[in-house]
Amino acid sequence: MKIQSYNAAASYDEMFDQEGQARSLCQAFVERLESFSEGDLQRRQQAADLNLHTMGITFAVYGHEDGAEKVWPFDLVPRIIDGGEWDSIERGLVQRIRALNMFIDDVYNDQKILGDMPELKELILSANTLRPQCQDFHPPAGAWCHITGVDLVRDRNGEIFVLEDNLRCPSGVSYVLENREVMKRTFSQVFQGMSVAPVDDYPERLLETLLDCAPEHVAEPTAVVLTPGIYNSAYFEHAFLAQQMGVELVQGSDLVVQNGYVHMRTTHGLKRVDVIYRRLNDDFLDPECFRKDSCLGVAGIMEVYRAGRVTLANAPGTGVADDKAVYAYVPQIIKYYLDEDPILSNVPTYLCGDKKQREYVLANLDKLVVKPTNESGGYGILMGPQASKKERDACAEAVRGNPRNYIAQPMLQLSTVPTVIGDQLHPRHVDLRPFVLCGKDIYVLPGGLTRVALREGSMVVNSSQGGGSKDTWVLRKPLNADENGVKEEVLC
Secondary structure: OOOOOOOOOOOOEOOEOOOOOEOHHHHHHHHHHHOOOOOHHHHHHHHHHHHHHHHOOEEEOOOOOOOOEEEOOEEEEEEEEEHHHHHHHHHHHHHHHHHHHHHHHHHOOOOHHHHHOHHHHHHHHOOOOOOHHHOOOOOHHHOOOOEEEEEEEEOOOOOEEEEEEEOOOOOOHHHHHHHHHHHHHHOHHHHOOOOEOOOOOHHHHHHHHHHHOOOOOOOOOOEEEEOOOOOOOOHHHHHHHHHHHOOEEEOHHHEEEEOOEEEEEEOOEEEEEOEEEEOOOHHHOOOOOOOOOOOOOOOOHHHHHHOOOOEEEOOOOHHHHOOHHHHOOHHHHHHHHHOOOOOOEEOOOEEOOOHHHHHHHHHOOOOEEEEEOOOOOOOOOEEHHHOOHHHHHHHHHHHHHOHHHEEEEEOOOOOEEEEEEOOEEEEEEEEEEOEEEEOOOEEEOOOOEEEEEOOOOOOOOOHHHOEEEEEEEEEOOOOOOOOOOOOOOOOO
């Protein structure tokens, strides 16, 4: 297979340098690609697509005219990350999650940081994700955000930045595991001789994390996954994780509060539940505490939670720390609680709630990306350099109407990875969502979900906006040989 025509000079490419030479990390993989016959990669891509369809690996897009459920879009060429660089990313993620847990605990208890940082206090007290119902409460093991998905991007110069923290119900880890499975089925020979870090123990780690945070004095805790149901965009993931962990997948109607505990309805009667990995937002969790019209949650569950008789993961109220306006303060939060400099940098961020910063944003909408502070999935974002005047005018009006609800950031030129388009490889922009588990210990899944913008030039990687995904390889040791010259085994 010939790949000399691949041109990635416009951005930092993860696989090739600006002279078109394979980066040393990727050289063995590229040589393997070049050994394939013409059309072989395309045929394998088609086989991978068929596998995804046969295996029923799907996601849902709300309101799409062709129907809600889609086969998961996957590209066969992996993103490869050096193990040394990954070690630094992993340390940065652990540092970030430690600080954010301490921050959330402080916000709902002593509020020391709000006294020391008045500008942050104003943001927190005006956040619609702040839950007074969580005041004066400490969750088991001090873990508020048990499962976190942190979005990372690499810019034109090759530097990694944190783009945002997802602390409520982050999705995507099931696709990390399924992407690897599809790669093994359809492209197994590319792993030969590579020390790719395995990812398949994630469900075991997740269950261990959940049980670590069970209420005290429960000898054999029972965990479940709570889903809003089949119409949720991440329902595939809910069912997948429950099946992989060997626990029940339940909906709100399957649970009931009785005698001060949460129980699951079974064919043998009620069974007590101790840990709930809930995949619905706070608003729908308990109609007695939050939205009264919710039919998705469980009446009275918050009272049981506050009494310490059931664990909810992630803990209610964590959204206050992934508000995109609060994100701007995370480097200071790390310094405040850990007295350490952040290992991972934030993208420079302008807060529209600040008059001076808002005026800069409104004067530079054609250069900035504007985001609502509490949306996800790429909804409500203005990509200033690519937007029309009409779209920028509408955004300006929205910002003036509710400044607290918007931030803005410079538009980074995201890195690219070769992607199969037709029978050729073309550069497409990517980001990365690593997943972090926090219980008694903190564990970072090697790699994470690489999302790819399949449209040429697009920076929008969300699957709901037409993006796809790739397998992510973290190479734990130098290729081909260890310190004794012995060839490495395949770890994946």
